[in-house]
Amino acid sequence: xxxxxxxxxxxxxxxxxxxxxxxxxxxxxxxxxxxxxxxxxxxxxxxxxxxxxxxxxxxxxxxxxxxxxxxxxxxxxxxxxxxxxxxxxxxxxxxxxxxxxxxxxxxxxxxxxxxxxxxxxxxxxxxxxxxxxxxxxxxxxxxxxxxxxxxxxxxxxxxxxxxxxxxxxxxxxxxxxxxxxxxxxxxxxxxxxxxxxxxxxxxxxxxxxxxxxxxxxxxxxxxxxxxxxxxxxxxxxxxxxxxxxxxxxxxxxxxxxxxxxxxxxxxxxxxxxxxxxxxxxxxxxxxxxxxxxxxxxxxxxxxxxxxxxxxxxxxxxxxxxxxxxxxxxxxxxxxxxxxxxxxxxxxxxxxxxxxxxxxxxxxxxxxxxxxxxxxxxxxxxxxxxxxxxxxxxxxxxxxxxxxxxxxxxxxxx
Numbered sequence: 163x164x165x166x167x168x169x170x171x172x173x174x175x176x177x178x179x180x181x182x183x184x185x186x187x188x189x190x191x192x193x194x195x196x197x198x199x200x201x202x203x204x205x206x207x208x209x210x211x212x213x214x215x216x217x218x219x220x221x222x223x224x225x226x227x228x229x230x231x232x233x234x235x236x237x238x239x240x241x242x243x244x245x246x247x248x249x250x251x252x253x254x255x256x257x258x259x260x261x262x263x264x265x266x267x268x269x270x271x272x273x274x275x276x277x278x279x280x281x282x283x284x285x286x287x288x289x290x291x292x293x294x295x296x297x298x299x300x301x302x303x304x305x306x307x308x309x310x311x312x313x314x315x316x317x318x319x320x321x322x323x324x325x326x327x328x329x330x331x332x333x334x335x336x337x338x339x340x341x342x343x344x345x346x347x348x349x350x351x352x353x354x355x356x357x358x359x360x361x362x363x364x365x366x367x368x369x370x371x372x373x374x375x376x377x378x379x380x381x382x383x384x385x386x387x388x389x390x391x392x393x394x395x396x397x398x399x400x401x402x403x404x405x406x407x408x409x410x411x412x413x414x415x416x417x418x419x420x421x422x423x424x425x426x427x428x429x430x431x432x433x434x435x436x437x438x439x440x441x442x443x444x445x446x447x448x449x450x451x452x453x454x455x456x457x458x459x460x461x462x463x464x465x466x467x468x469x470x471x472x473x474x475x476x477x478x479x480x481x482x483x484x485x486x487x488x489x490x491x492x493x494x495x496x497x498x499x500x501x502x503x504x505x506x507x508x509x510x511x512x513x514x515x516x517x518x519x520x521x522x523x524x525x526x527x528x529x530x531x532x533x534x535x536x537x538x539x540x541x542x543x544x545x546x547x548x549x550x551x552x553x554x555x556x557x558x559x560x561x562x563x564x565x566x567x568x569x570x571x572x573x574x575x
Contacts, residue, residue, distance in 0.1 A: 194310020195380020424561035
């Protein structure tokens with residue numbers, strides 16, 4: 163059913179959907195990662211297509227195959243009105259979202275073959291036995307909407323003619339599956355997403371098959387490079403455990419897990435930094451006779467460094483060269499934008515060292531707490547999976563920089 167699941171679009175729902183279409187409010191349209199600015203000429207084209215589509219839809223009767231009307235669909239039309247985001251579409255009562263198997267075990271339970279595959283399915287019904295959703299092959303509709311993500315078209319001109327060929331951007335796009343929902347006409351997008359997540363959880367528990375939402379990225383359309391790069395390497399002897407944390411962060415596919423793994427690199431050295439500070443302060447203490455007041459102060463300071471945030475600050479203050487950090491921020495316009503010029507959450511790289519280290523500590527610690535602390539029903543910020551992915555992803559270059567400096571400085575000390 164999945165390949166042609168979009169045939170279950172309800173005619174009455176489609177008519178209502180078509181009646182609500184308008185080019186007003188459109189400013190730009192993403193087509194395969196290329197942003198098209200919507201000027202008056204583009205609006206005119208889209209309005210013409212809306213009128214043509216609406217006219218065809220109004221001629222349909224219940225039981226007719228609506229797909230006969232889709233011949234007037236263009237990339238402008240589908241990406242303006244059917245595309246939800248880089249992995250989902252919605253049309254009247256129909257919703258479809260791209261999925262990929264989370265592991266090899268799941269892949270082998272639903273995909274048969276190797277280079278060319280046939281696909282199984284998981285059909286989902288409600289209590290009365292009505293089909294409400296299906297997991298399996300993606301539909302022709304979602305393929306057509308995202309065609310420009312899956313295919314690069316190359317145009318060649320000769321003296322006598324113009325011809326073209328195509329390159330597939332995926333080795334086997336059939337391994338990208340989807341979940342389709344058939345009865346969500348009046349359901350909010352937020353509730354649809356929640357329904358998808360709950361279905362995937364139940365599938366995981368019932369069939370031990372795990373799927374994840376798949377988002378298409380225009381980077382895949384790039385031809386890529388085959389540059390030979392050279393690097394000089396001298397073994398520095400990083401501590402083994404934080405090295406494993408760092409490699410795990412670099413290779414993590416989930417932004418939250420990547421952030422926490424980077425944080426664990428820094429957390430690994432908390433005790434080492436605390437002890438170094440204590441030994442340094444204690445070595446300055448007069449012991450003949452013992453200055454009990456100074457000793458008490460040193461012990462209190464040591465106790466305070468056991469605080470999570472103070473421990474992080476201590477690790478960073480030793481490991482981070484502020485001038486090098488400034489240069490790193492300035493090296494990339496995006497870093498300047500994200501980490502550069504905000505009073506509250508970004509770094510002003512011109513501040514003196516103590517302030518910069520304090521601000522870095524607060525930034526890292528606050529995001530860490532929003533991920534690690536998941537207590538609901540209070541006013542604290544919680545980094546919800548998928549909803550906060552973009553926000554956390556922006557922090558990862560900073561965490562990578564800090565954790566690498568930390569492991570470089572503290573290893574072996």
